Amino acid sequence: MTSSNSPRLPEHIRSLIPFGTYEWPRSEAEQTIGHLFEKLKSGLGATTNDTAIDPDKLENKSDEAMRAALQEALQTVLLEALDATYLDWVRSSDNTRTRRVLVHPPMDGDTLSAWGERHDIPVLSDINQLRDHPPETCFILPRLEVFFGRRVEDLNPLFNLFETLAKHEGHILLGCNSWARAFLERFDEKQFLLGNEDTFPPFDADALAHVLERALGPDADVKSVASGDYILNCDDDGKLADPFLKKLAEKSLGHPWVAIEVFLRGMAEAADTDEKTSESQLWVKLPAACSLPAPANDAHLFALHTLLIHGSRQADELSQLLPNPSLTGIWLSLQGNGFVDLNDGQVSCAIRSYPDIRSELGAAGFNLDRL
Amino acid sequence: MEERAQRVSNLFNDLNGWVIAEIILSIVLVWVFIKATQKILPWVSEFLPAKLRNLSLNSVPVLRVLALLFLVIWIVPLVFNITLQNFVFIAGAMSVAVGFAVKDLASSVIAGFVALFEKPYRLGDWIKIGDDYGEVVTIGMRAVQIRTPDDNVVTISHDRIWTDNVLNANDGFGTLMCVATFHVAHNQDTSDVAELLRMVGKTSPYLNLDRDVIVVAENETCCTVYKLKAYPFEPRNQFAFITDMTERGNATLRNAGIRAATVSDEIISGSAKSSN
Numbered sequence: 001m002t003s004s005n006s007p008r009l010p011e012h013i014r015s016l017i018p019f020g021t022y023e024w025p026r027s028e029a030e031q032t033i034g035h036l037f038e039k040l041k042s043g044l045g046a047t048t049n050d051t052a053i054d055p056d057k058l059e060n061k062s063d064e065a066m067r068a069a070l071q072e073a074l075q076t077v078l079l080e081a082l083d084a085t086y087l088d089w090v091r092s093s094d095n096t097r098t099r100r101v102l103v104h105p106p107m108d109g110d111t112l113s114a115w116g117e118r119h120d121i122p123v124l125s126d127i128n129q130l131r132d133h134p135p136e137t138c139f140i141l142p143r144l145e146v147f148f149g150r151r152v153e154d155l156n157p158l159f160n161l162f163e164t165l166a167k168h169e170g171h172i173l174l175g176c177n178s179w180a181r182a183f184l185e186r187f188d189e190k191q192f193l194l195g196n197e198d199t200f201p202p203f204d205a206d207a208l209a210h211v212l213e214r215a216l217g218p219d220a221d222v223k224s225v226a227s228g229d230y231i232l233n234c235d236d237d238g239k240l241a242d243p244f245l246k247k248l249a250e251k252s253l254g255h256p257w258v259a260i261e262v263f264l265r266g267m268a269e270a271a272d273t274d275e276k277t278s279e280s281q282l283w284v285k286l287p288a289a290c291s292l293p294a295p296a297n298d299a300h301l302f303a304l305h306t307l308l309i310h311g312s313r314q315a316d317e318l319s320q321l322l323p324n325p326s327l328t329g330i331w332l333s334l335q336g337n338g339f340v341d342l343n344d345g346q347v348s349c350a351i352r353s354y355p356d357i358r359s360e361l362g363a364a365g366f367n368l369d370r371l
Numbered sequence: 372m373e374e375r376a377q378r379v380s381n382l383f384n385d386l387n388g389w390v391i392a393e394i395i396l397s398i399v400l401v402w403v404f405i406k407a408t409q410k411i412l413p414w415v416s417e418f419l420p421a422k423l424r425n426l427s428l429n430s431v432p433v434l435r436v437l438a439l440l441f442l443v444i445w446i447v448p449l450v451f452n453i454t455l456q457n458f459v460f461i462a463g464a465m466s467v468a469v470g471f472a473v474k475d476l477a478s479s480v481i482a483g484f485v486a487l488f489e490k491p492y493r494l495g496d497w498i499k500i501g502d503d504y505g506e507v508v509t510i511g512m513r514a515v516q517i518r519t520p521d522d523n524v525v526t527i528s529h530d531r532i533w534t535d536n537v538l539n540a541n542d543g544f545g546t547l548m549c550v551a552t553f554h555v556a557h558n559q560d561t562s563d564v565a566e567l568l569r570m571v572g573k574t575s576p577y578l579n580l581d582r583d584v585i586v587v588a589e590n591e592t593c594c595t596v597y598k599l600k601a602y603p604f605e606p607r608n609q610f611a612f613i614t615d616m617t618e619r620g621n622a623t624l625r626n627a628g629i630r631a632a633t634v635s636d637e638i639i640s641g642s643a644k645s646s647n
Contacts, residue, residue: 152570152623182580186573302576323576323615365545365605367580 013077013207015084019103019197022371025204025250028362035359038289063267066215070260073215075111077207077256078200082115085198090121090138090171099165101144101174101197103181105369106308106349107257112175116140121173127157130164138171145180145311150321178369179308199371202254205245211256212245212263225268225285244284251286253355261352262287290338290356299323301364303330304339304349304357308369312348382457383450390449401442408434409509416495428494429543432487432510475530479513482529486510491537497547497606499538500527506607520610546579546602549609551616553597553624554632564588564597567627571620572601577612579604594632 026034082102089100102112116123122139124130125146133139148158165172174194176184181197203211209232213220224231224244231244240246252259266287292300299322306321307313315331322330331347334340339357341348349357362368384390408431416427451457469477492498492515496507503525505517514526531537541547555564565586572584582602589596599620603612624631 150574150576152567152574152619153626155570155574185580186584306576321576323611367604 009077009210010204010206013081013201013203015081015201016086016102016198017201019101019199019371022199022254023202024371025202025254028368031253031355031359032362035289035356036363063264066267067260067264069215070211070264071109071257073211074256074260075109075114076214077211078111079115079118081200082111086115086173087119090119090173094171097196098168098170099172099174099194099196101176101181101194103176103178103197103199103371105178105253105255105258105371106311106351106354108261108351109257110142110175112140112142112173116142116173127161127164130161130168133168134170135168136170138173140173140175142175143311144174144176144184145309148180149317150183150306150309154321177308177311178371179305180311182367182369183309200255202249203252203256203259204249204254205240208245208249208256208259209240211260221281223281223283225283231284244286247286251355253358255354258351258354262355265352287352289359290353292337292339292360298364299327299330300334300337300339301361301366303334305361305366307340307347307349308357308361312346315342315345315347318347381452382460384448384452386450394446394449397442397445401438404438405435408438413494424495424545431494435512436484436487475528476513478530478533479528482532483510483512483514486515486529486532489532490543491532492539493543495606496543497540497609499540500531500535503527504538541606545606546582546604547606547609548600548602549613549616551599551613551620553599553617553620554594555597555624556594556630556632559630563627564595564624564629567623567629568597568599568620571616571623572599575601575612575615575619577603577605577608577615593634 024031086100089097104111113123115121122133122137124133124139124141125143127147130139130141144161147161148155176194178199201207212222213232216222220232222231223229224242226244227242229242231240231242233241235241248259248263252262263284266285268283268285302323303318306318310318310321319325319327319330331340331342335342339350339353341350358368412427412431412434416424447453451461486492487510492507492510494507494510497505498507498517500517503517503519505519505523505525507515508518508524509516514528516524516526518524553564553568565588568586569584572578572586578584579602585600587598587600589598599616601612601616603609621631
C-alpha cells in the first residue's frame with residue numbers, strides 16, 4: 001500500500017516547456033545501445049531469475065477500465081499544462097505572438113482538440129473551414145501533418161495552408177507531430193509562418209506516480225515483479241522507494257501516454273490465489289523490447305518512418321508514400337511484430353512500442369524527431 | 372674472427388625453450404586479438420547508426436597498430452640484447468635489407484602508418500583512388516580494400532597516397548553528397564525548375580533532414596543543366612537516393628510541362644560522320 005507522503009504533482013509538469021529544451025531521460029546513443037542490448041538479451045533467450053515472484057506464476061492482465069482511468073488522469077494533467085501555457089495568451093490581444101505551435105510525439109488521442117473544445121475555441125481541420133473563419137479570431141489547427149504527404153504533388157495543400165495562415169491576423173494555435181516538424185524543418189515557409197513552439201515536459205518517476213495515484217487511488221496495490229515492493233511507496237524523504245517508475249520513465253522516453261501503455265502491457269496478476277495478498281493486487285514489470293525481423297528490414301523502417309511523419313492514415317494512402325509503394329503486406333507484417341495497429345485499414349503507431357520504433361530508426365541512421 | 376663471433380653472440384640473448392614458447396604465445400595472443408577486433412567491431416558496427424559505426428570501425432586499425440607495437444616491444448628484448456651499439460648494428464642491417472629487398476612493401480607499410488594518422492580514408496568511408504570508387508571495408512598493414520558499387524573488392528596499396536589524389540566522399544562523417552543531373556531544353560520558362568527539383572530532394576525518403584538541399588543550374592550549348600545536390604541519411608543508400616531523385620525529378624518536370632533536352636539531328640549526324 002502507498003504511504004501517506006506520496007509525491008504531489010511536480011512543479012515541472014504544470015506547464016509546457018519551450019521547444020528544444022526537452023531533457024531526454026536517456027541520450028540517443030544510450031537509448032540505441034540499450035535497445036540493442038535488450039534485443040541481444042532476448043535473442044539469446046536470457047531471463048533473469050532475480051525476481052520477487054516467479055514470472056510463471058503470473059498471468060497477463062488486460063483492464064480496459066484501468067486504461068480509461070489512467071488516460072483520464074493523464075488527460076487532466078496535460079489539459080492543466082495547456083491551460084497554464086496558452087489560456088492567458090489565447091484570451092489576450094497580444095499581437096507580438098499570434099502563432100504558437102504545440103510540438104508533440106505521436107499520441108493516441110487529440111489533447112489539443114479536447115483543450116479547444118473545453119474552452120470553446122474553434123478547432124478547424126481543413127482549409128475550407130479556415131478560409132470561412134473570421135480573420136481576426138482565434139482558432140486551433142490540431143494536426144498540421146494531415147496537410148501534406150511526402151511527395152512533391154502532395155505538398156500543395158501545405159503551401160495553400162501557409163498562404164492562408166499568412167493572411168490571418170488572429171491568434172492561431174497549431175498542433176504538430178514532432179516527426180512531421182523534423183520533416184518540415186527545411187521548408188522556409190515553416191520558418192517564417194510558424195511561431196513559438198512548445199512541447200510537453202518529460203514525465204519523470206514522480207510525475208508518473210502522480211498520474212498513477214490519481215487514476216488508481218492512494219491505496220493502489222501494485223508491486224514490482226523485480227523487487228516485490230510497492231511501486232508507489234515513498235521513503236522518509238518523500239522520494240519513491242522502488243526504481244520501477246524511474247525505469248518506466250526512461251523506457252517511455254518521458255512521454256506519459258507511452259508510459260501508460262508500457263505499464264499496461266507489463267501488468268499481470270498472480271495466477272495462484274495463495275500468492276495474492278488482496279483481490280486487487282497487481283504486479284508490473286517492464287516488457288521486453290519489440291524488434292523487427294532481421295536482416296532485410298529496410299522496407300519496415302521506411303514504413304515506420306513514413307507513418308511517424310504522416311500520422312495515422314489509411315494503409316493505401318501511406319503505402320503510396322513509401323520508396324516502394326507496391327510492397328504489399330508491409331503493414332500486416334509490422335502489426336504482427338507489434339509496431340503498428342490496424343483498424344479498418346487505418347494504420348496507426350502502436351504507442352506501447354514507440355520507444356522501440358524510435359530506437360530501431362535511430363540504430364538504422366534515420367533522422368529522429370526533436371523536442 | 373673470435374672477437375667478431377663474440378660480438379654477434381652478444382647481440383642475441385639466450386633463446387631457451389621457455390623464451391621461444393613465450394614468443395610464440397605472444398604472437399598467437401596478438402594475432403587472436405587482431406582477428407577478434409577485425410571480426411567483432413565491424414559486426415557490432417552493422418547495428419549502429421552511421422556516426423557510431425564509423426567510430427567503431429575506425430578503432431580497428433588503431434587497435435591493430437597498438438597490438439603490433441606491444442608485440443614488438445615485448446619480443447625484441449627477449450631476442451636481442453639491447454644496447455646502443457647493438458641497436459645501431461640491427462638498425463643498419465635492417466635498413467640495408469629493407470632498402471634492397473622489400474622497399475615496396477616497406478613503403479606501403481609506412482604509408483599505411485601515415486594514413487592511420489593523416490586519415491585520407493577510414494573504414495566505412497566512400498573513397499575514390501584512380502578509377503576505383505567504393506566503401507572502405509578493410510585497412511590492412513599493406514593495403515586498403517574497397518567494395519565497389521558492382522560488389523567487387525578492390526585491393527589498393529597504401530603507397531598510392533604518395534602519388535595519387537584520394538577522393539573521400541564522406542571523410543568520416545555519416546553522410547555524403549549525392550548529385551542527380553537533369554538536362555532541360557532551352558527556350559522555355561524554367562523559372563520554377565530549380566524550386567521543383569528542390570521539392571523533389573526535400574521529399575525523398577532517403578534524405579538526411581539535417582542537411583540542405585541545393586540546386587545548381589548551368590547553361591550549356593544545347594541545354595540547361597540542373598544539378599540537384601542532397602545528402603542521404605545513410606551513405607549506403609546513395610545509389611538508391613540518386614535513383615529516387617532522378618526518377619521523381621523526371622516525373623515532376625514532365626508533369627509540370629518542362630521539356631527535357633534532346634540531342635539535335637545535326638549533332639547525331641555529326642557524331643555518326645566522325646565515327647565513320
